[in-house]
Amino acid sequence: MTGYRIDDGLVAEHNAVLEAELAADYEHLGAKLARSGRDIEAITAEVQRFKVAVPTWGVGTGGTRFGRFPGPGEPRNVFEKLEDCATIQQLVRCAPTVSPHFPWDRVEDVTELKERAQALGLGFDAVNSNTFQDQRGQKLSYKFGSLTHTDPAVRAQAVQHNIECIEIGRKLGSKALTVWIADGANFPGQQHLTKAFERYLDSMRQIYAALPEDWSVFLEHKLYEPAFYTTVIADWGSSYLAATALGPKALCLVDLGHHAPNVNIEQIVARLIQFEKLAGFHFNDSKYGDDDLDSGSIDPFRLFLVFHELVNAVVEQRPGFAPAYMMDQSHNVTDPIESLMSSAIALQRAYAKALLVDRDALSAYQESNDAIMALETLKRAFETDVGPILATARMRAGGAIDPLAVYRTSGYRARKDAERPQTPNLGGGIV
Ligand code: PSV
Numbered sequence: 529m530t531g532y533r534i535d536d537g538l539v540a541e542h543n544a545v546l547e548a549e550l551a552a553d554y555e556h557l558g559a560k561l562a563r564s565g566r567d568i569e570a571i572t573a574e575v576q577r578f579k580v581a582v583p584t585w586g587v588g589t590g591g592t593r594f595g596r597f598p599g600p601g602e603p604r605n606v607f608e609k610l611e612d613c614a615t616i617q618q619l620v621r622c623a624p625t626v627s628p629h630f631p632w633d634r635v636e637d638v639t640e641l642k643e644r645a646q647a648l649g650l651g652f653d654a655v656n657s658n659t660f661q662d663q664r665g666q667k668l669s670y671k672f673g674s675l676t677h678t679d680p681a682v683r684a685q686a687v688q689h690n691i692e693c694i695e696i697g698r699k700l701g702s703k704a705l706t707v708w709i710a711d712g713a714n715f716p717g718q719q720h721l722t723k724a725f726e727r728y729l730d731s732m733r734q735i736y737a738a739l740p741e742d743w744s745v746f747l748e749h750k751l752y753e754p755a756f757y758t759t760v761i762a763d764w765g766s767s768y769l770a771a772t773a774l775g776p777k778a779l780c781l782v783d784l785g786h787h788a789p790n791v792n793i794e795q796i797v798a799r800l801i802q803f804e805k806l807a808g809f810h811f812n813d814s815k816y817g818d819d820d821l822d823s824g825s826i827d828p829f830r831l832f833l834v835f836h837e838l839v840n841a842v843v844e845q846r847p848g849f850a851p852a853y854m855m856d857q858s859h860n861v862t863d864p865i866e867s868l869m870s871s872a873i874a875l876q877r878a879y880a881k882a883l884l885v886d887r888d889a890l891s892a893y894q895e896s897n898d899a900i901m902a903l904e905t906l907k908r909a910f911e912t913d914v915g916p917i918l919a920t921a922r923m924r925a926g927g928a929i930d931p932l933a934v935y936r937t938s939g940y941r942a943r944k945d946a947e948r949p950q951t952p953n954l955g956g957g958i959v
Pocket residue numbers: 585656708748750783810818856957958959
């Protein structure tokens with residue numbers, strides 16, 4: 529049974545109030561862009577093509593290892609998570625798929641899950657496996673690792689779980705499995721670094737062999753946490769080595785928060801594109817570590833530079849370039865729906881600005897080693913307020929000019945609070 533949904537009439541009502549003002553802003557921006565040979569309509573159409581998947585775990589309140597402060601009306605199961613994801617899509621219109629996490633989203637009947645999503649207009653992006661926690665009823669513990677555990681029986685259990693995820697994903701219409709493992713060591717000497725990586729490759733080969741013909745496996749690296757001395761797939765180097773050893777279906781997934789501070793992520797992205805190994809992204813932002821903050825909330829310029837590389841790849845027609853875009857955030861103090869909507873828009877914003885870069889001029893400045901003008905060229909695009917383009921793209925696709933305003937006026941959260949009596953300790957996604 530589906531609960532309260534925001535009436536499309538409310539969206540139309542809000543849009544009607546803002547439409548004239550938006551049209552004026554759009555016209556003004558269009559004229560400005562036209563002076564530098566840019567067609568605003570082409571940019572808007574391209575922005576409308578941009579899509580990002582919502583993580584099912586993101587619509588619940590996250591937390592840290594110090595605590596979790598649940599918000600009102602949190603989804604209590606995957607079906608309610610789907611409702612919240614559908615609400616995000618209804619208002620922003622660039623998030624038509626969800627990325628589920630198993631066993632957090634496990635259901636008795638996978639067909640029902642697919643049908644319920646379809647009924648809400650949602651599809652499925654990559655499925656995520658979970659061997660970083662022990663689950664109730666699980667035979668062997670992952671305390672000392674999963675795919676790289678010293679005990680072959682634990683490795684076999686973890687491999688089996690991933691194969692089950694592929695099976696579920698196949699039924700859902702997904703085309704990729706994302707594997708992030710927490711395996712590593714907390715102390716020097718605890719783990720034989722080379723043997724652990726060999727065990728990883730051995731386990732991953734078995735998972736790889738279970739992939740359907742048209743599937744990929746995304747290897748997600750992360751520098752540390754919960755392993756605080758060494759993590760088996762700590763960086764894009766290990767990820768790339770593994771993906772190369774496994775074969776063409778294995779690709780490297782970049783979670784923006786999974787790097788050391790100040791690492792040049794856009795350069796990693798460029799390298800992975802160049803060697804046809806970029807799987808896609810878990811988008812988020814961070815100040816210190818894997819903070820899982822909203823996209824663009826800390827360093828929007830870095831996000832823009834990442835998108836600049838992505839647009840370069842399209843313009844330069846790099847072979848094999850088809851990245852999967854997903855968000856991966858944890859919300860401690862905000863309403864998850866509001867955060868995810870604002871992140872989806874921040875991603876579109878970075879994309880729109882990257883589309884505005886005068887690539888011919890930039891290329892000429894690069895060739896003539898004119899550093900200041902090269903930077904200026906990027907800055908000119910980055911500093912353009914593309915808000916009217918984003919709002920117009922949303923409105924034309926049936927979404928809200930101002931999604932946050934519609935969401936708040938609708939009283940969605942209060943309605944869900946009434947519909948969803950809470951049980952304690954609900955929801956995954958605190959890592
Ligand atoms: C790990 O920190 C991670 O980024 C992986 O993508 C997990 O699957 C996700 O977080 C779960 O919250």
